[in-house]
Amino acid sequence: MKAVVVLFPGSNREGDAVRALEMATGKKPQIVWHAETELPAGTDLVLLPGGFSYGDYLRCGAIAGRAAIMDAVRAHAARGGLVLGICNGFQILCEGGLLPGVLMRNKDLRFICKMQHLRVERADTVFTRAYSKNQIIKVAIAHGEGNYEADEETIKRLEGDGRVAFRYCDAQGVVGGFANPNGSTNDIAGIYSDKRNVLGMMPHPENLIDPLVGGIDGAGLFKSLVAA
Amino acid sequence: MSQSIEITPQLVAEHGLKPDEYERILKLIGRAPSITELGIFSAMWNEHCSYKSSRLHLRKLPTKAPWVIQGPGENAGVIDIGDGQACVFKMESHNHPSFIEPYQGAATGVGGILRDVFTMGARPIACLNLLRFGSPDHPKTRHLVSGVVAGIGGYGNSFGVPTVGGSVNFHTRYDGNILVNAMAVGLAKTDEIFYAKATGIGRPIVYLGSKTGRDGIHGATMASASFEADAEEKRPTVQVGDPFSEKLLLEACLEIMAKGCVIAIQDMGAAGLTSSAVEMGAKGGLGIELDLDHVPCREEGMSAYEMMLSESQERMLMVLDPSKEKEAEAIFVKWGLDFAVIGKTTDTKRFVIKHKGKIEADLPIMELGDEAPLYDRPWVPTPKKPMIEGASVKPPKSNADALVHLIGTPDLCSKRWVWEQYDHLILGNSVQQPGGDAGVVRIGDGPKGLAMTTDVSQRYCEADPVEGGKQAVAEAWRNLTATGALPLALTDNLNFGNPEKPEYMGQLVGCLEGIGDAARALDFPIVSGNVSLYNETQGRGILPTPSIGGVGVIADVTQSASVAFKKAGQQIILIGETKGWLGQSVYLRDVCGREEGAPPPVDLVAERRNGDFVRALITARRVDSVHDLSDGGLAVAVAEMAMAGKIGAKITCDLGAQPHAILFGEDQARYLLSAGADEASKILADAKAKGVPAAIIGTTGDETLELPGEMPVAIATLNSAHEGWLPAYMAGQA
Numbered sequence: 036m037k038a039v040v041v042l043f044p045g046s047n048r049e050g051d052a053v054r055a056l057e058m059a060t061g062k063k064p065q066i067v068w069h070a071e072t073e074l075p076a077g078t079d080l081v082l083l084p085g086g087f088s089y090g091d092y093l094r095c096g097a098i099a100g101r102a103a104i105m106d107a108v109r110a111h112a113a114r115g116g117l118v119l120g121i122c123n124g125f126q127i128l129c130e131g132g133l134l135p136g137v138l139m140r141n142k143d144l145r146f147i148c149k150m151q152h153l154r155v156e157r158a159d160t161v162f163t164r165a166y167s168k169n170q171i172i173k174v175a176i177a178h179g180e181g182n183y184e185a186d187e188e189t190i191k192r193l194e195g196d197g198r199v200a201f202r203y204c205d206a207q208g209v210v211g212g213f214a215n216p217n218g219s220t221n222d223i224a225g226i227y228s229d230k231r232n233v234l235g236m237m238p239h240p241e242n243l244i245d246p247l248v249g250g251i252d253g254a255g256l257f258k259s260l261v262a263a
Numbered sequence: 264m265s266q267s268i269e270i271t272p273q274l275v276a277e278h279g280l281k282p283d284e285y286e287r288i289l290k291l292i293g294r295a296p297s298i299t300e301l302g303i304f305s306a307m308w309n310e311h312c313s314y315k316s317s318r319l320h321l322r323k324l325p326t327k328a329p330w331v332i333q334g335p336g337e338n339a340g341v342i343d344i345g346d347g348q349a350c351v352f353k354m355e356s357h358n359h360p361s362f363i364e365p366y367q368g369a370a371t372g373v374g375g376i377l378r379d380v381f382t383m384g385a386r387p388i389a390c391l392n393l394l395r396f397g398s399p400d401h402p403k404t405r406h407l408v409s410g411v412v413a414g415i416g417g418y419g420n421s422f423g424v425p426t427v428g429g430s431v432n433f434h435t436r437y438d439g440n441i442l443v444n445a446m447a448v449g450l451a452k453t454d455e456i457f458y459a460k461a462t463g464i465g466r467p468i469v470y471l472g473s474k475t476g477r478d479g480i481h482g483a484t485m486a487s488a489s490f491e492a493d494a495e496e497k498r499p500t501v502q503v504g505d506p507f508s509e510k511l512l513l514e515a516c517l518e519i520m521a522k523g524c525v526i527a528i529q530d531m532g533a534a535g536l537t538s539s540a541v542e543m544g545a546k547g548g549l550g551i552e553l554d555l556d557h558v559p560c561r562e563e564g565m566s567a568y569e570m571m572l573s574e575s576q577e578r579m580l581m582v583l584d585p586s587k588e589k590e591a592e593a594i595f596v597k598w599g600l601d602f603a604v605i606g607k608t609t610d611t612k613r614f615v616i617k618h619k620g621k622i623e624a625d626l627p628i629m630e631l632g633d634e635a636p637l638y639d640r641p642w643v644p645t646p647k648k649p650m651i652e653g654a655s656v657k658p659p660k661s662n663a664d665a666l667v668h669l670i671g672t673p674d675l676c677s678k679r680w681v682w683e684q685y686d687h688l689i690l691g692n693s694v695q696q697p698g699g700d701a702g703v704v705r706i707g708d709g710p711k712g713l714a715m716t717t718d719v720s721q722r723y724c725e726a727d728p729v730e731g732g733k734q735a736v737a738e739a740w741r742n743l744t745a746t747g748a749l750p751l752a753l754t755d756n757l758n759f760g761n762p763e764k765p766e767y768m769g770q771l772v773g774c775l776e777g778i779g780d781a782a783r784a785l786d787f788p789i790v791s792g793n794v795s796l797y798n799e800t801q802g803r804g805i806l807p808t809p810s811i812g813g814v815g816v817i818a819d820v821t822q823s824a825s826v827a828f829k830k831a832g833q834q835i836i837l838i839g840e841t842k843g844w845l846g847q848s849v850y851l852r853d854v855c856g857r858e859e860g861a862p863p864p865v866d867l868v869a870e871r872r873n874g875d876f877v878r879a880l881i882t883a884r885r886v887d888s889v890h891d892l893s894d895g896g897l898a899v900a901v902a903e904m905a906m907a908g909k910i911g912a913k914i915t916c917d918l919g920a921q922p923h924a925i926l927f928g929e930d931q932a933r934y935l936l937s938a939g940a941d942e943a944s945k946i947l948a949d950a951k952a953k954g955v956p957a958a959i960i961g962t963t964g965d966e967t968l969e970l971p972g973e974m975p976v977a978i979a980t981l982n983s984a985h986e987g988w989l990p991a992y993m994a995g996q997a
Contacts (some may be wrong), residue, residue: 044599045507047423051691085689087421090507146416148686177420177686242688247705247821249688 048085059257083124100130125235136185142218278305306534340790365410385449397438426685427702439800476561479574550609642768651860653924712820714748723862732777739813747881748815760804784867828908834943839933843924850927
């Protein structure tokens with residue numbers, strides 16, 4: 036597994052992503068600068084990390100979605116290469132046309148950082164095979180714009196094609212109501228592309244890889260990728 | 264000298280300079296200053312930059328220890344934490360701007376303190392803050408809380424540093440003058456610390472970062488004046504923060520530092536270009552010559568005066584190694600930041616400003632700092648308050664009900680609504696998050712970590728500045744100790760009223776005496792700090808609030824202790840002596856409606872003895888949970904441990920004749936511990952041998968908290984009281 040992490044100006048969780056990938060793969064992923072036009076040869080996984088690319092002063096991810104490196108990322112995805120966008124990375128994937136929909140302001144208009152439970156919707160993808168279907172995992176969220184919205188048709192298609200990766204839930208796995216931290220449609224926390232080689236998610240599995248710092252429920256995602 | 268504007272007494276007054284201070288300027292330079300020069304003096308000689316009212320007393324503070332690498336006087340303090348690592352930290356206020364424009368005021372407060380830390384070559388690893396708002400009933404309070412919290416989060420979250428701790432209190436004395444104190448902690452190598460001192464003659468002075476605009480002109484002067492009814496009109500002097508630029512500036516600065524390009528560096532904080540350039544020159548005994556034609560400006564037609572006094576954010580000034588200028592420039596261009604050579608060092612010891620071919624200022628650089636006024640302001644000691652006997656304080660109908668009430672009051676309630684708006688998890692090293700005694704952050708992959716906290720009990724300081732000053736330091740020390748950390752050093756942020764009033768000056772002098780005594784007794788030196796005076800509105804000062812930001816080191820973070828009860832059936836041990844001191848207690852104030860009496864005295868010998876004993880127990884992994892006792896005393900501490908661990912407790916000890924005094928008294932130097940029965944009896948024996956007062960007061964278990972002779976209270980009831988108030992208040996429902 037050769038993983039790379041793309042660094043945009045304003046990315047700030049690239050170190051956390053590097054740490055999680057290094058823990059899973061045993062080697063440090065290469066950092067790729069946003070102004071590059073090509074990915075390193077042999078790249079298997081491109082990770083777009085969390086942060087506030089370009090300050091997120093325009094719509095979140097809007098400028099990064101059009102950065103030089105993104106053409107290479109789109110080509111990589113079109114070839115079936117793996118792409119994982121976390122938090123700002125998810126926003127960038129939506130803005131960059133790799134995933135449908137948009138991340139709006141959280142329903143209560145405040146940034147929110149806390150531990151959050153998720154339900155793993157399917158365990159047969161390269162991103163989730165170390166989990167079991169409907170497993171409840173605890174990860175971190177830290178975002179101001181995580182409220183996933185798309186037109187009715189798109190939501191129907193995502194649901195019908197099994198492209199919802201994770202849903203917000205409570206510790207018992209109950210979905211909806213107060214368990215939804217940001218107002219996302221259908222409690223969606225992450226979605227796949229149609230071929231399931233691109234995953235965008237708001238929560239931070241890369242921050243839950245250590246029993247001393249919250250737990251290890253996020254490690255499964257990186258373990259799944261290594262098995263790829 | 265360009266002399267386009269006549270310097271009138273009115274103009275001098277508008278610059279915050281007193282007539283005798285202006286006389287001093289005339290004597291110093293032997294002529295009338297230009298308007299730019301007047302601006303420079305005003306910026307350098309205001310309270311914020313010159314410490315003219317506090318310097319005399321600050322000198323008495325202990326600032327040295329074998330592990331102190333850099334004490335006060337640089338951008339931030341630096342301590343040695345072993346293994347070639349240094350911890351760089353400081354706290355600074357942004358009180359006045361935050362009252363006028365809460366979001367930007369608070370945001371730029373965070374930005375400024377982060378810059379202070381990375382200017383020294385350190386990568387920031389954590390932020391904390393200490394906030395004081397007016398009464399919840401005051402019409403502006405909700406708006407200010409909302410804006411300040413969003414601003415702190417907006418900056419820190421984007422910059423990418425976890426906010427791991429803080430303190431939020433409310434009191435009517437902050438109605439017109441809130442406090443926003445931000446602290447940043449960074450990590451560097453002991454042999455790669457960068458300083459402001461310029462060396463070498465003819466070296467390029469480089470301007471880095473964002474462009475200069477007209478924002479924040481005279482911010483430092485505003486920070487040194489008290490608020491009258493015109494506070495709203497001062498909005499244009501509040502700077503606007505850009506955390507994105509600061510993040511780029513951080514990465515670019517650390518990159519050029521690692522490449523060895525930097526000889527001296529100073530961030531442009533208060534008083535912007537003026538203060539940074541003068542400090543670099545004065546510290547190095549050199550002159551500085553600037554040509555403002557090269558300063559990157561955001562708007563056209565800016566005058567020399569405006570450029571020298573702008574407080575636009577996210578800017579740095581550096582002296583570069585001339586042989587590496589091109590290399591440094593390439594790094595800044597890569598990060599998309601402005602890079603301009605705007606001057607050079609000289610051997611004249613003069614501060615020369617040129618603009619459009621004219622000399623706008625030519626001043627002696629050493630004297631700008633050294634000859635700043637120094638005042639021995641008259642002060643009166645605060646009269647001692649009487650001690651309040653427990654027997655004279657009305658007991659509640661039910662101690663359990665009083666407890667439920669207290670943990671839901673504005674000061675003692677959960678601040679989750681606040682800290683969930685701060686990213687406290689980024690960087691993946693937050694071993695202990697907000698809500699405990701102190702934040703604990705692992706360093707890299709560990710096992711070493713740092714504990715950090717911010718504390719002050721302003722009501723104690725108001726009642727007795729000396730004891731209050733001691734208590735603030737002791738509580739920070741105790742909070743660090745309760746995580747298992749060895750407290751190493753502190754930063755102070757001294758928020759007081761108008762020093763020209765002997766009563767308020769007396770509070771400052773008294774608190775500093777107490778802080779100094781405690782810092783000496785606890786080997787807890789002051790390595791950095793900030794003074795914010797004139798915190799008053801329409802003649803009435805704030806409560807004296809010397810915020811203390813403490814840092815300690817934990818050799819192995821897997822050994823750190825937290826407040827949560829971990830198991831049922833354990834013994835609860837109280838360390839320290841309980842007399843039932845209710846004077847200035849939260850119980851007396853929030854249950855009885857009395858803000859009265861002398862605060863609890865601080866016995867520094869007992870503090871040290873008890874704390875050292877508790878820390879040794881934690882390090883030896885002999886206890887499962889630890890909490891320091893502070894506001895609300897024993898009962899509140901037990902409730903907090905139960906709520907955090909979701910495990911109840913039964914208090915079984917004899918509470919004597921005044922149970923409410925024992926339960927809610929705020930005697931100092933105390934901790935609660937939990938341990939298994941066998942271990943608990945060994946701990947008691949060890950405590951006895953060391954002369955540490957210790958007693959088993961109850962056991963953990965069940966889902967209720969039971970006080971002697973009272974109905975048990977469900978943890979769920981405690982939780983809803985504790986978690987309920989702040990969200991309801993912010994939603995306009997409380």
